[in-house]
Amino acid sequence: MAMTDSRIENVIGALALAFADTLQRDAQARAPEPGPAASAITLIGHVPGLSIERLRRALSLSHSGTVRLVDRLVANGLATRFSAPDDHRAVAIKLTLLGETTCSAILSARQKGLASALAVLNQEELQAFGNLAAKLLRGLVSTEDHAYRICRLCNYTVCIDCPVEAELA
Template sequence: MTDSKIENVIGALALAFADTLQRDAQAEAPEAGPAAAAVTLIGHVPGLSIERLRRALSLSHSGAVRLIDRLVAEGLAARFAAPDDHRAVALRLTPLGETTCNAILSARQSGLASALAVLDPQEVQEFGKLAAKVLRGLVGSEDQAYRICRLCNYIACLECPVEAELSLAMATPDTR
C-alpha cells in the first residue's frame, strides 16, 4: 500500500471508530452532545474544575456551566468548593452519575470490542501497541491529553500511553 492509501485507510478507520464510540456512548448519556464525555471525565477526575472540563470538551465557559447545570439538575453531578481554592467550583459524580458513567463506558467498550472482533488475539495486541505509539505522538499538552481521553475507560487503561507521554513532556519541557 502507498503512504497516501495507508493514511486514507487509517483516516476512515478513525472515523468509523469515532462514530461507533459516539453512538454507543450517546445511547447511555443523559442527552446528546458532550454530556457523555463530561460524565466520564468527571468520573475519572473527581474534583475536576469547570475550566478544565470546558477546555477538554472545547466548550465556551457559559456552555460548560449550562452543561453542568443540566447534569446537576438530572442528579448526575454535584458542585463543591475546590479543596485548594474555595472560590473555585469542583465537580464530582453522584451515585446516579457513577451508574451512568459505568453504563457509558460499558457501551463504549462493547462497541469497540465488536469492531476489533475481526482480528485474532495476536493482531489485537499488535494493533494496541501501534495505537498506543500513535497516541503518544499526539499528546502536546495537558488540555490535549484530556481531550484525547475524554471518553476513555480509565480503569481499563492501567498504563495509559497518553498519561505516560504527558508525564514525560511535563518532566522535560525544554528538551522535547
C-alpha cells in the same frame, strides 16, 4: 509521498472516523442527552473534583456552555458542585451515585462497540494493533489539556500503563 502512503493514510482516516462514530453513538446512547454529556460524565468520573475550567478545556466548550451542561447534569441528579479545595473561588464537580451508574453504563456501551469492531482481528493482530495505537497516541499528545481531550471517553480503570499519561510524565 508515495501513492501507497496516501492510501494507507486514507484508510486509517476512514478507520478513525468509523471508530469515532461508533464510540460517540454508543456512549451518547447511555448519556442523558446527545453531545458532550457522555464525555463530561466520564471525565468527572475519572477526576472527582474536576474544575469547570478544566472540563471546559477538555470538551472544547465555552465557559457558559460548560456551566449550562453542568447545570443540566446537576438537575438530572448526576453531579454535584462544590468549592474546589485548592481554590474556594473555583467550582468543582463530582458525580452522584446515579452519575457513577450512568458513567459505568456509558463506558460499558463504549467498550462493547469497540470490542465488536475489533472482533475481526485475531489475538496476535489485536495485540499488534494495540501496540501501534499506543505508539501513535504517545506521538499525538502535546499538553495536559490535550491529554484530557484525547482521553475524555476513556475507561481509566482498564488503561493500565496509559500511553497518554506516560507521554506527559
